[in-house]
Amino acid sequence: MKLSSQKRKENVAEYILFMWQLTDLLRSIQFDEGRIRELLIDPLGLPEAEAVAELQWYRDYCQIIREEGKEQRGFPSITLYLIGELHDFHQRLLKEPGEDTYRMLTFNATPALVSFREKVPQPLANDMEYCFYALYSKLLLGMQKQEISQQTAESFAEIAKMVGYLAKKFGQFERGEFSFKED
Known part of the structure; x- marks a missing residue:
């Protein structure tokens, strides 16, 4: 497609x-x-x-x-695999010298992520899965035209900023435009 x-x-x-x-x-x-x-x-x-x-x-x-038996709920493994790749990339980026911006974005998103984690009924594999479930929840709420509180909107925004930066860096890494100092 x-x-x-x-x-x-x-x-x-x-x-x-x-x-x-x-x-x-x-x-x-x-x-x-x-x-x-x-x-x-x-x-x-x-x-x-x-x-x-x-x-x-x-x-x-x-x-x-x-x-994969996902006809009723859940998401295909290809997307979960990519989230796992992003989680690994996230862990490396947090340790990367000169990535203070990403560390600050992660710090700012952490309270929202902790709050969201407490609301999810079943445990997920890692923080990045929680981020994507949060962002997808926001997407669904918007499509359903459901009102959300200002605090919830701000929480979603912090997670979106962190994931957006991570995705940008990941794309740069895949295209050879960014490399880790330790490589």
Whole structure:
């Protein structure tokens, strides 16, 4: 899928949130190929060969969801793997000389992260998973037009700043524009 591939190249955090949203959308239409074509492919006005390739991408993604038993809830392992990669990168970046900005962003986001962690019913693998679940929760609340308190909005903003910086650095690292001093 072109949009997915583009998002992955541009910003890994946006890609993860996009894929989670797509997973929920596919669930809501019960993985129906006709609805996938109608809602996600036909509006793009692609030539038939490209439309067929897009539909195959969706078929493959639906198959992954089914194989992993995520038809009802949870998210595919590819996104969880990337979150694990980001968590490892986060740990390294915290120790990197000259990354005071990231350490400050992390420090500022920590109270929000601790508060969110207390509200999640089941434990998650690491702090980065909590960050993404928080950001996805904010996305869902916004889509549902639910009001949130000023404090909650500020908490989400602190987490978003930290993850945004991390995703930017991660992209730079993947493109060879950033390297750790210890490497």
